[in-house]
Amino acid sequence: MLLGLYGYSWGRGPLATSDSAYYLAAARSWAGAGQLLNPDGSPYTFWAPLYPVLLAVVGAAATPARAVGLLHALALLVGWAGWTWLGRQLLRPANPGRWVLPWVLALSTPWLVAAKFVWAETGFLALFALYAVALYRYLEQRQVSWLLLATVAGILLPLQRSSGLFLLAGAAAGLTVGYGWRVWRPQRGALLLHVAASACAGVAWQVAVIRSGLSIPLVPNQEAAWGLQALSDFGFVLVRWLTPLPTPTKLVPLAYLLAGGALAVALSRGAAATGRFGRVLLLTSVVYIGWHVLANVLSRGAAGIHDGERYAGVLFGPVCILLSGALQLRSSTPLRHRMLVLALLLWLAYPVTRVLHNAVRLHKQPPATLLVPQTTRTSQKD
DSSP: OHHHHHHHHHTTSOBOOHHHHHHHHHHHHHHHHSOOBOTTSSBOOSSOSHHHHHHHHTTTTTOHHHHHHHHHHHHHHHHHHHHHHHHHHHSOTTOHHHHHHHHHHHTOHHHHHHHHBSOSHHHHHHHHHHHHHHHHHHHHHOOHHHHHHHHHHHHHHHHHOTTHHHHHHHHHHHHHHHTTHHHHHHHHHHHHHHHHHHHHHHHHHHHHHHHHTOSOOOOOOTTSGGGHHHHHHHHHHHHHTTSOOOOOSSSOOTTHHHHHHHHHHHHHHHHHHSOHHHHHHHHHHHHHHHHHHHHHHTTSSOOSHHHHHHHHGGGHHHHHHHHHHHHGGGOSSHHHHHHHHHHHHHHTHHHHHHHHHHHHHHHHSOOOOOOOOOOOOOSTTO
């Protein structure tokens, strides 16, 4: 189902935005000269470096559309498999959300839309799924090999997208709150080393960008409404994953702050039902969104429902798991269980309709021109 929807929406090729040209230019310069350069030949610093390197590895310099399609298809499968497996570990067998979770993930509109574009988000969600699975396995089995895998995935996260640092900060907070000294005390050194090692590459890249003098200064965004508008945007996006909502023509009403708060309560109940690692997923999601809101306030991040859904897409897996966990608290009797099953079957009509609608729209879009001319700067004055 997932690959079928993706293949159909792919149509004649991927779509692109302005940042896609920078990804592809950096991929070509990496394949040709081992350097990450912008289309004008200046150093590639505005985005994290891993995505163009991966594009170069899979052949984007010669066949960009084919390379993007294969890379994103693989990333979608990894993300789907990782969150499906983790859901089976955290959700009880009698939970009706356990059997519907794989279908909900396969019908994910935010995943499908992001995979159609030459964006880093699809690989980002795959790395986050790998990170969550490996970290959970380590916490359950205490095998060093799983911690090493989690550390490798953690190192790559902020190199794929800079906001991977937000996920790592959230995971550290989740480990502290969700597990406390029960896990930190005997494994304190290993986990501290894991957190530090995971963040080091992303921090080093940010330091290099700052030292290059090409980074954007931190300037308070006067239109950010102290983060309230961005929070409302994220609230609208998350609630729209669950129920159809009309797209606002202007700003998202701040009333969606309340809707986001109600959803946060449901996610908290799901975290309580899915155990300690459920609390890790909850805290990771909260911290990730919180840092994105702060980035918007400091003019370092975009806002609006379209960018909000693009950035929040990496959380689709954990949010679905936590919401499924909340169903465990509502299926205590056979009658309630049957009613929940019926309600889920009826609700599935919404994600099916939404993803099919978007797949048809994406299929009809003419493909982007991916071979962007690249020039070489001969001096800083150019």
